[in-house]
Structure formats: structure tokens, C-alpha cells
Amino acid sequence: MTLFKNKLKVGLVLGLSLLALTGCSAKKAPVASTETVVEAVPVKIEESISEDVYESVYTIGEIKASDSYQVNAMSNGDVTTVNYVVGDYVDEGEILFTIETEDFEVDRDSKMTQVSNGVSQAKLALDNALTQLEDTRKLFDSGISSKAQLDGAEMSYDNAKISYQNALNSYNSTKHTYDSMSDNYEIKAPVSGIITSSTIIENMFATTQNGMVIEVVDAYKIDANIPSKYINDVKENQSVEVYVPTLEKTFKGRVSTVSISGKTGVYPVEIVLEENSDELRTGMYSELWIQTSDASLGLWLPSKALLQENGESFVYTVNEGIAEKYLVEVLSLRGDTIAVKSELNKEQPVIVYGKEYVTDGIEVIVQ
DSSP, rough: HHHHHHHHHHHHHHHHHHHHHHHTTSSOOOOOOOOOOOOOOEEEEOOOOEEEEEEEEEEEEEEEEEEEEEEEEOOOOOEEOOOOTTTTTEEEEEEEEEEHHHHHHHHHHHHHHHHHHHHHHHHHHHHHHHHHHHHHHHHHHTSSSSSSHHHHHHHHHHHHHHHHHHHHHHHHHHHHHHHHHHHHGEEEEESEEEEEEEOOOOOOHHHOTTTEEEEEEEEEEEEEEETTTGGGGGGGOOOOEEEEEEEETTEEEEEEESOOOOOTTEEEEEEEOOOOTOOOOTOEEEEEEEEEEHHHHHHHEEGGGGGGEEEEEEEEEETTTEEEEEEEEEEEEEEEEEEEESOOOOTTEEEEESSOOOOOTTTTEEE
């Protein structure tokens, strides 16, 4: 009986132990997930440029003033005053510099005294001839003087009138000449513009080879050359995109002249800028695209949107939070923009920052 109880106790203990182990094993331990959670890539986007890309001829040129005037001394002499220097803006009619006039004034006064005396002498001779004529007429009427004497008096009077008129003409001509020559000693600006060069210094002895250059800067032009291969595509009044790398800006222009005479395979053309800017300066290098067709070839994009890999050029756009890849054909580069041919349209913004971490179809967050 005692042995049976002991076996029963052992059986109960083993049973409870197994039950406890079974209960514990029913609870599953947490399993670590092997799935990778992909977070959306933060990006920044920019709109495409609202301009079409047209068929065009590319060339380069240098910006010049629309007009340039060389203003030299008109007479030799010492420079007494210089009112403007290189870089100054001058208005039309302002005195640029003056030349010493002492020698001129001495010469003028001497000549004017000479011709003035000539007028006085001719006037005296005319008065005497008139008196002689009147006296001769009285004597002729009284029968004392002959007809020949009267004719001689009349002829003398007519000659005196001619001499007096010649003296007056000489006086007026000489005065006009010296009045005109006096302008040669005050050199004035023929136009408004900027002084771009000068060989005039105060107190120097100037000759007619010394002077200043004034450039008219209310408008600018560009002289460029077109290869003979494209010259027949370029016409007057065609639109021109003018990019100035120094300013990193683009200006509108128009073809003003196309030369029909070429040299060494190129033909000169002149482009007039239709826009102005205080930042523009003569001598700046410029890149030109002369539009030769109205048919659109593509669109302009920010150059920082472009990616290149395995010989492909492409950009990413965003559609409802998902990155989409578009292949592009790069047509030309203009500063910080590129002309591309693609299935993109102007309404689709492109990713410009964060693009290196983007793949086609990935979720993105536009910041």
C-alpha cells in the first residue's frame, strides 16, 4: 500500500512537470523581421524653363557699343583743361578739354584789325567817290563839266561801291572763319556716352592726333562670324539668344546685317541686343544661338537635374510622390541650363537635389 502511494506521488510530480513544460512550450518566442523598410527619399525640384528649343546656329562674339566716336583736337596747342577721363559718362555738347588760345587770339586780332582797316578805307573811298559824283553832276547840269567827266565820276563811284562790298565780304568771311576756329579750342562731345580711351593730359602739347573715344552705350551690338555651311540659313531679323558667361545671364537679340562677302570660309554678321543692362560692358565674350526655324526641338531644363550613367543621359521627375526616370538627348548647354530632346513637357518639374539617391519608381518627398 505504501509502495503504491509513493509511485502515485512520483507519477503526479512527473505529470505536473510535463504539463508545466508543455504549457511553456505553447508560447512562441518573437521572431526578428527580415523585411527592409525603405524610407522616402527627400528631394528638391525645379520647374523646366518656359522656353522651347529651336533649330539654331551657334557662334561666338564680342559685345561692342552700338556706335563709337573718335574726338580729336582740331588745332595744335597746349592742353589747358581736361574735364573728363576714361570711364566718365559725358552728355552731348559738354566740353571735353580745351586748348590754349593765346597764339590763336593774337593771330585773330591781327587779321581782324587788318580787314577792319580795309573796310574803313573802302568806306572812305566810297564816300569820296559819292561826293565827287554829286559835284560832277552839278557841274554837268551847269554846263561846266562834260559828259565824259560825268561818266568817269559814275564809274569811279561804282568801282568804290564794289571795293567797299568786297571789303565787307572779306571782313565777314574772316570773322566767320575765326569764330569757327575758336570752336577748335573747346572740344565738345558730339554724342552722349562713356569715355573709353584718351590720349589727352592737362598741360601736354596736343596735336590733331590726340583725343578721346566716346562709345554710345544706350545700345550694344555683337560682331560674329558664321561658317559658310550655315550662312544661307541666317537671315536678317532672326531672333538670337545671347548668353554672357561673365554675367551668367541671357539677353534677347536680333540679326541686323548679314554680309554676302566672306573670307576664309566664314561670313560676318552683326547682332543688335534688344535688351540693355547696366552690367553689360564692351569687350565681354558672348555665346550666340541664331534661331533658324520656328519648329520646337525640345525644352530647356536646369543643368543640375541631368544625370549620366552607362552612356545614358536622364532626369527624374515626380508623379504623385513617385520618381519617374526620363531619358533625354542633350542638344546644347547654356550657362546653368541645358537644351534637351525628351518626352518630358514644360509642366513636369525635375529633381535637382537628392537625385543621386533616387531610382526609378522609388518614393520621394519633395521638400
